[in-house]
Amino acid sequence: MHLDQQQALRELHGDYAQLLWRFVMRLVHDRAQAEDVVQETLLRAWQHPEVLAREPNALRAWLFTVARNLVIDDWRSARHRHEFGTAQPPETPDDDQSERILDAWLVGDALATLTPEHREVIRQAYYGGKDTTSIAAALEIPEGTVKPRLHYGLRALRLALEERGVSG
Structure with missing residues (x-):
């Protein structure tokens, strides 16, 4: 300019x-x-x-x-x-929980197909946040038994999830 x-x-x-x-x-x-x-x-x-x-x-x-x-x-x-002012802000929508709910349902359904021993070891490890020593003490089983149960339990869980269309 x-x-x-x-x-x-x-x-x-x-x-x-x-x-x-x-x-x-x-x-x-x-x-x-x-x-x-x-x-x-x-x-x-x-x-x-x-x-x-x-x-x-x-x-x-x-x-x-x-x-x-x-x-x-x-x-x-x-x-x-089409627009008008308001003293109140619009409601903020909650996050869509449907994906999380569906995932929880699929995992729960797949966990139900496992043996009680495998399911309990997985529950203690992943939902309880415990290590193998703590799981062995809580379930009153040898520590050397926890690792194979966890391994084979997770393997069976993965197969059950794949049967339900979950890949990963």
Whole structure:
């Protein structure tokens, strides 16, 4: 932007911004919207330098007409017809739990196909967070028995899940 264009824009803003803002405020009763309309009006004037060369009364009429038309366009817009302000924010939807519920159901169904010994070792390890020593103590079995039960139990669980269409 050239120095003379910057000066012309400053003068345009200084001469008309406050007048336009008061005019638009009477139409919209919203400070932010009024400021937006004034900025857009001044921008359009700057984009059409031939308008800036008009006599002051013609320039003023053009600016007020553009501002009025911007307000009317906004009133006619779908945003204005379909949106409304509210003091309450909309409810935020809960996360969709269906995937988690389905997974839990599939795993539970697959666990039911295991022997009670394998199922209990898996439950203690994965749902109880216990290590092999703790599992052996809780189930009163040798620690050397826990590892094979866990291995074969997980293998059987994987096969049961694959039969239900779960791959992984």
